[in-house]
Amino acid sequence: MRDSLSRIWSVSSKELLDIIRDWRTLVALVLVPLLIFPLFFIALPLFLQGEMAELDQYELNLEVQLSTGDTMPDSLIQPFENSNLNYSVTVLDSGLENLSVNGGDGERIRNGQPHVILRLRETMTNSSESWDYAILYDATSELSSEGYYRVRSIIQMWESEIINETLAESNLTRSEALDPIHWDGDVGEANVATSGQSAGLALSMFIPMIVAIWTASSAIQPSVDLTAGERERGTMESLLCTPTRRVELLYGKWVAVGVVAATSVLFQMVGLLFAVAFLMPPDTFGIPSLTAWSVVSLLLSVILFAIFVVAIELALAVRAHSVKEAGTVLGPFVIAFIIPAMFAQFVNLEGIEWWWFVAPIFNVCLAMREALLDITDITHIALWLTSSLLYAVLAVTWAAKQFKREDLVESLS
Amino acid sequence: MVMTGTLLSVRDVSKNFGDVEALKSVTLDLNRGDVVGLVGGNGAGKTTLLRLLCGLYKPSVGGVVFIDEGGDEHPVHQVRSNLGVVPESTGLYARLTAWENIRYHSRLNNIPDKQAWNRTVRLARALEIEDELQRPTRGFSRGMRQKTALIRALAHDPEVLLLDEPTGGLDVTSARRVRELVRKLGEEGRTVIYSTHQLNEAEQVCDRIVIIHNGTLRADGSPDELMNNTNTKSLEDAFVSLTQDDSREVDAPEPESKFQQLWSKLTTRKQPPTGGEDNA
Incomplete structure (x- = not known):
């Protein structure tokens, strides 16, 4: 067991070192997510103003x-x-x-x-x-x-x-x-929702979608590089000749891709919250007020979703013989995440049917929405938690099966 | 004390890839201390046999076992820490230094870094790349890559060394260095399996030659035995005599799915007629 963990750690740390050494990957997975929203919030109004003035x-x-x-x-x-x-x-x-x-x-x-x-x-x-x-x-x-x-x-x-x-x-x-019938006083003052709750509602309309889409898309590049890339460069064969078991290899690579994807999503969230807090007009959004359970629920849903997504992407990428082939498969695959993530934003939470919390991708997006709205429904939590765990286990099992393929040593080159 | 006896045993092994039979009923015992040259043309089945020997492929028929000093038999994939492998592609990570590449595999073999480093330095000195250990392998020549891969395969002190075309693409001096090291390893009592299609190289390095042709084992013995058995005066003549039937140019193809087969059929253009009387 100790040897196994040590080998998994060796694979993960080597992969992370390899990723950190590549500045292009760092730009794509750290700098771009961090700056995309601040730049968008600064550049878009400036651009629109310029065009209108023109x-x-x-x-x-x-x-x-x-x-x-x-x-x-x-x-x-x-x-x-x-x-x-x-x-x-x-x-x-x-x-x-x-x-x-x-x-x-x-x-x-x-x-x-x-x-x-x-x-x-x-x-x-x-x-x-x-x-x-x-x-x-x-x-x-x-x-x-x-x-x-x-x-x-x-x-x-x-x-x-x-x-x-x-x-x-x-x-x-x-x-x-x-205006013979008119509102007396301030409309905002009559709203009993706190600014934190209002912020939670506003953010719940797009944060789950962004998290789902970015988790799926940011894991693609490292997944491809660590699997099809290894096959293409011929490094997979020598790696498979070591005592490392295939499943250890999968776990090691999964940890590395998971860390990269999580970092990328985290940086994007930091960029988004910075833009919301400092770059948007005052009173547009506030900081959502979340209980400890909401934060735990939010993190848990993202982690389980990441396990599921990264395992599927690694499994698909490892089947490919080259980076090009893997890219061709995984590129369109992101659409499978984008569409449910978008639709999940419009599902009415009031009187919602239970099966929404079992449907893949919908379940985590809705779990994130409820967490941001500070809704604690034990049935919903049990449903999305169980189903997410099940999907994660199934995805990892399938990925492990793909990693045991005999043709893993072969590449187009 | 140098141990003797069978170390790796290939027992009536066949390996199929879809309809292609890459190896047919190969039986071979590799003894401790043997330096075996695995010789054959392109597509003969050398790489397939090497991959079976390191447990990367499962035999379709038969089995490959590792026999420990106590005589116990183990499936080869369970005892990979006893193997050091240098595949044809070397398989180095370009963004890591030579030492980091070696350390990575040593760690996967559960060798402490200090022990791996001491051994690496000794081997690097012998191969004259000691000064290159801390450099990323991105800019390495083919020779330096091959030497680094060789050190990586030896850093955990394996019992068996499997080399796939280790001098392919090397200059004369580098190739000589590699051959000298392999000979020295053989003298130390280590088992080396040396895949090559260069007969003179096999003759220089190996004390036993195994000739593979069209997936079958055609001969197994010392260079002198092969020449005597074929009444020839050179190993090259012996090889030609043993492999006179048509050679094939087939590497282990991977099986295609039904859909892939249909798609390939639909998208592969038939060759146009190439002139001659038939088109007149």
Whole structure:
């Protein structure tokens, strides 16, 4: 037993040393997971702001079509000029069934001349002023869509002014007319959930999915390298000539891949929580309040899931004769984890059927969701714990069988 | 005291890979202190026999046993700490130093690091790579890799050394160093099984030659015995005389699944006709 443990440790420590010596692996499995969310949370808003600012700079051509006899409303002239809209006024075709029928104007917009058309027709109502309108634009053109949003925004401000004027004529304020039943006080204050619970709910909507997907994907590269890679490089044969039993080899490699995958997931979680705490706007997320049992439950579900995933990936990879072959098998295999992990985010926990906690992948994702929500349901815990253990044992048994294959000494090279 | 008697016994062993019979009814006793040259052409079955000897393959028929000094027999895969193996590919980890590669296998053989280090230094000195022990093997020449693999196979002081083409790709000086070491190991009473297709090399190093051809054992004896039995004047002539039937170019193929067989059939283009009278 002691010799066996010593050999397992020798295999694991050698594999970890080999992995640490490869800077590319370290970048892929440590640095990228650590930085991906902070960079995403910093870079994405900056990028979006930059793109919006770029679109704002464009001067766009607007054609305003008015019915014969109507004049351009004064309220629109200044806003159009302030919004970089070069407008020209033409006469509206009186034969249109309604203002949205684009007729021959559609082709002109598709050609970018003009970018957008505003059709206006004054109507008679009891309001101080009343108009029908339509904005013709091409949703597939960035400039035309930008023109649409600018014109729409100006129209909405104009409408707001007209409403205010109409209400004023009747001695009413906007609040009295449009908000006769209103919330007293702060909406957030009325929510009895603590900020920690709210944070748990928010994080439970994506953390289980990220953990499941990243565990599966981060284990691929080391699994392939330590099995098919060894076969391809010819190191497997000399390794199998030592007194190490095949199952010891599997356990040794499993520990190494498990450590790498766990480190990778841990670093990604650290990066995510850092981004949530420091890079997102205040009050978006808080720090979830978890009991000791929730933390234990969370860790246990991840560990059992990792045993299951790593064993399956090692078993699949060791069947391959080359890194390329293993990559071809394991690449699409991650989809088998992504899809259930995504679906598990949308399963209603209220009145949930028991079998969800037995279904592979769903069970750990739902266990993580319940842990983050601080839900302690003994039946659910017993179900996911037993089923996860069973899947882990089955996966390891299958992996051990694959490691006993006689053709393990052979490689394509 | 040098022990004598059978150390490894191959008993009527056949090995099949799917439909291919890689070895057919091979019987062979390897004695303590023998330096045996396993000679044969490409695809003769040498590597298959070596893998059977180290327990990597299970015989389809027959058995391979290790006989300890007390006469007890053990399946060979259970006594691997008595074996030192240098496969053809050497199998070194490029990101580890030569010493780390050797230490890894020594640890798997339950040898303390200090003991392994002392032995490694002694062997490295003999093979003139003492200064390279702390260097990653990534930049090693073929010769240095072969020598490192040899030290790795010997660091746990095994009773049997199995070498698969140990001088393949080596320069003249390195090949000579390896041969000298093997001879010295034989003189010390260690059993060495030396697979090669170089007849002159086998003649220089080994006191017993086993000729394998098309998966069958064609001859077993000293170089002189082989020449006398075939009435030839050189080992090369003896070899040709013993292997005159068609040779095959088959390495142990792995069995394909039914699906793989069907897919290979569907995706393998038939050879176009290659001219000649038939196409006229």
